[in-house]
Amino acid sequence: MPHLFEPLTLRGLTLPNRIAVSPMCEYSAEDGFANDWHLVHLGSRAVGGAGLVLFEATAVSPEGRISPQDLGLWRDEQIEPLARIVRFIDDQGSVAGIQLAHAGRKASTWAPGAGDGAVPPDQGGWDVVAPSPLPFAGHYPHPHELDRDGIAAVIDDFAAAARRALRAGFRVVEVHAAHGYLLHQFLSPLSNQRGDEYGGSFENRTRLVREVVAAVREVWPEQLPLLVRLSATDWVDGGWSAQDTVKLSQTLKALGADLIDVSSGGMVPDARIPVGPGYQTPFAARVRQESGVAVGAVGLITAPAQADHIIRTGQADLVLLARELLRDPYWPLHAAEALRQSTPWPRQYLRAAPHGSRAR
Template sequence: MSSLLFTPLQLRGVTLKNRIAVSPMCQYSCEDGFANDWHFVHLGSRAVGGAGLVLFEASGVTPEGRISPQDLGIYKDEHVAPLARIVKFIHEHGSVAGIQIAHAGRKASKTPPWDGDKAVAPVAGGWVPEAPSAVAFDDQSTIPTALDAAGIQRVIRAFADATDRAKAAGFRVVEIHGAHGYLLHEFLSPLSNQRTDEYGGSYDNRVRLIREVTRAVRQRWPEDLPLFVRLSATDWVEGGWTLDDSIRLARLLKEDGADLIDCSSGAIIPGVKIPAGPSYQVPLSAGVREHAGIATGAVGFIQSAFQAESILRTGQADLVLLARELLRDPYWPLHAAQELHAQVAWPKQYARAQH
């Protein structure tokens, strides 16, 4: 029986050679948002390793939209050339390059995780974060500035301008980051959005910004190239964003021009007990796929070839995104093909190791 994992996936005018994607993973290794040799080797090796789609890490659409001062950026034209160098290599090796464009909201201006994920003060090279409401993520975080109407329009323009830069760099997929407690998710969840204007309160008001961003990005992104949106499909806490909310939003985002919903979860507030384990988020992907009628990606503790194959074969997702497993093994797709008896070409430089 042929492997679905190694069946091509067509989205608009782009065909992925298989259904394995490198999930966006922050490397906290930049200066002023510029990609460098670390990113070239890190991302390029995953293309050599056989992934069908290589998604670059969350890239700030504004300087203030970065999670840390060391994050990748796509907020100025000078960022394009070093990104384009990596994109070219990825495409030369048969994978598709995509980029996640993001604004970290109230979770911005932090140190890298290995330095404690602490707030970085403006005097130390950080900044005051922006958010829907002037409510900090936790006691160790800076109280953010609530975006006013002009600030919201500035954010929408920044996402649109970042899309132009993604096109100039040669990317063939753009993913809007609407998950993990960052800005767009902060507007969605009643746990973080305390606004009383047209961007707060009712469901329609809370989804307004992500829909406006999606439409603005779709308008700038070529018609033949696919657009993804990553959502935290549930907050895992009573009174928060739910799977039903995500299904309803996915239908709207499909109307707005999205092609795939990348279904993650959580991270809107600290201290939530999440039932994490192998495939724990797959039911979220399955629910959105079934009830919203849109392609989905599943992510979260997907570790084995047979696990990934099962997710696809049971109709729970169209694409599987791997993070930690691809950190452990950049060549996971090549090894998975061997396990599933799928015939895939190895890089000719490595062919002697195939058998």
């Protein structure tokens, strides 16, 4: 079986190892533009040796932002600030990927530490949309139900953002259909109470995700991989389930998705989630086994032996780390030493590397 520091090939792209930076919102952009914070934050994880550096949830439209401080890729002027970061990541031997997202009913909310719930219109808030006019919580915005023209616009926005991502130099794109954001809202019966072809049955509720993935795949080069993040379960009876995730993953594979990034939760504020080390990894393992598509595992993966075990036992093809990489941007370099694996170091840091290490 492969191990944590073996390459992973998806289509025509080979990642240097099985460690990915999970998308983490930094709430540090202005009008959607990346800046020096994003360069240092993301660039340092590439210096630290992550094989894949996924940029945070990047809004495909202004109304698709979670907060006013989200990254965006809804206009051409936003390309070059992202491209600057991509070039640095490439120079470190890592691969840059971007997660494209629309927040739906969880949009127009305060960034952490700035407030709670909806941003008032006089302070920069905006109208939000959803599959049905159901707010996420009482203090969140009340959404408007998307009509067919609005749904078509969402699909077009994802495709247009993917085109811009390609121009920025990204070699991986991920469609965000998890954590209670717009595409997940269409998937879950808890948030989707429509009576048309986008609501009701499994086939109808998954329609928008399938159409978005197909539209992105159409504009994304054949040789480059497309990822989809799914919440494996809502952790609530009557919500989206692990079996639903397996079934949808099979369909997405047929549509050209190359890896399912398996997370969970985010649909309702009161879900009881049994959080613990690797608590979502069994979902990834099930999707991999039953759907036949490559998967990424995420969720309280912190120790090198734990991450290596996930790969060696075939539970996932990729591990995505979030908070552990905030605590230690150089976790991959330290993990290689702990696991007695060889991995290249930045030339500038070789003096601190284990004896015999090679430069990138």
